[in-house]
Amino acid sequence: MPIFLPGFETDLFAEFEQMRRQLDRLFGDWGLSSGIRTLAAGGWPAVNVGASPKQVDVYLFAPGLDPAKLDVSIQQNVLTVAGERTTEVPESAQVYRRERFSGTFRRSIVLPEDVDPDKVTAVYRDGVLRITVERRAEVQPRRIEVK
Amino acid sequence: MSETRPVQSPGTALTAGAETELVLRPPVDIWEDAEQITLVADLPGVAKERLNIQLDGDALTIEGQVALDTPEGMEALYADVRATRYRRAFTLSGELDAERIEAELRNGVLKVRIPKRAELQPRRIEVKGS
Numbered sequence: 622m623p624i625f626l627p628g629f630e631t632d633l634f635a636e637f638e639q640m641r642r643q644l645d646r647l648f649g650d651w652g653l654s655s656g657i658r659t660l661a662a663g664g665w666p667a668v669n670v671g672a673s674p675k676q677v678d679v680y681l682f683a684p685g686l687d688p689a690k691l692d693v694s695i696q697q698n699v700l701t702v703a704g705e706r707t708t709e710v711p712e713s714a715q716v717y718r719r720e721r722f723s724g725t726f727r728r729s730i731v732l733p734e735d736v737d738p739d740k741v742t743a744v745y746r747d748g749v750l751r752i753t754v755e756r757r758a759e760v761q762p763r764r765i766e767v768k
Numbered sequence: 769m770s771e772t773r774p775v776q777s778p779g780t781a782l783t784a785g786a787e788t789e790l791v792l793r794p795p796v797d798i799w800e801d802a803e804q805i806t807l808v809a810d811l812p813g814v815a816k817e818r819l820n821i822q823l824d825g826d827a828l829t830i831e832g833q834v835a836l837d838t839p840e841g842m843e844a845l846y847a848d849v850r851a852t853r854y855r856r857a858f859t860l861s862g863e864l865d866a867e868r869i870e871a872e873l874r875n876g877v878l879k880v881r882i883p884k885r886a887e888l889q890p891r892r893i894e895v896k897g898s
Contacts, residue, residue: 664848666812667812667848667849668846668848669836669844669846669847669848669849670844670845670846670847671838671839671842671843671844671845672842672843672845673839673840673841673842673843674841675839676839677845678838678839678842680813680836680849682812682813682848682849682876683812683876684810684811684812684875684876684877685810685874685875685876685877686875708797708808710797710799711799711801713801714799714800714801714806715799715800715801716797716798716799717798717799717800718796718797718798719797720795720796720797721795721796721797721808721809721810722795722810730846733845745875747812747813747814747815747875747876748810748811748812748813748814748875748876748877749812749813749836749876751836751837
């Protein structure tokens, strides 16, 4: 049974994000330096990344794609997804709105360093591409037995 | 994965207090040809069971609930998408035939066809030669 975005809609996270955006507005490039591969807000497709002790899950909100034509690759801990989306609007029609993304895209996402690039699965459902990368066993929390 | 479903009308799904909820506004393409208006909306993460298209008078409302499979104990590292509900509304005009609206959802893309009333579609007028 699906669960609704736990962890992606907490108040704390939203408050932190709001603060970050305010800082961005105030200082722009003068603020803290950001990672060279940091995602710019507003890119396509939208991305959510979640981590649990055993795995890292990347969700790309990329509707209307042919999964066979998606190019998903991982190099160490950098995941890259590339592809193209075409939107069909007949040339003869009177067009009122064209808001949907059309064209080629490429997004690189830096994952935590303990992911295992050999253990990746990808599933495309309802327009969301979910990529699961397992974390290496040695960094997973271990129960230490007290004798 | 695609299904044509009838539009429900009218309904009461717009609940009070919805203003406090964060709602995603899906991007749309809208175009018109001789027979119909076509509306295409991006609703990634919405299965057809969680899609609700309502027609109340001349108001067409599209709503969808996002559902993702997430592992237990997941914490967000990064999130572009922070809300779980899409909503967007449009006002239809009188020449459109609301009774014959068709909708289809495929891979997170919703396509709605709103036909024009037959008597209001442009007619080709034949010119007869002598």
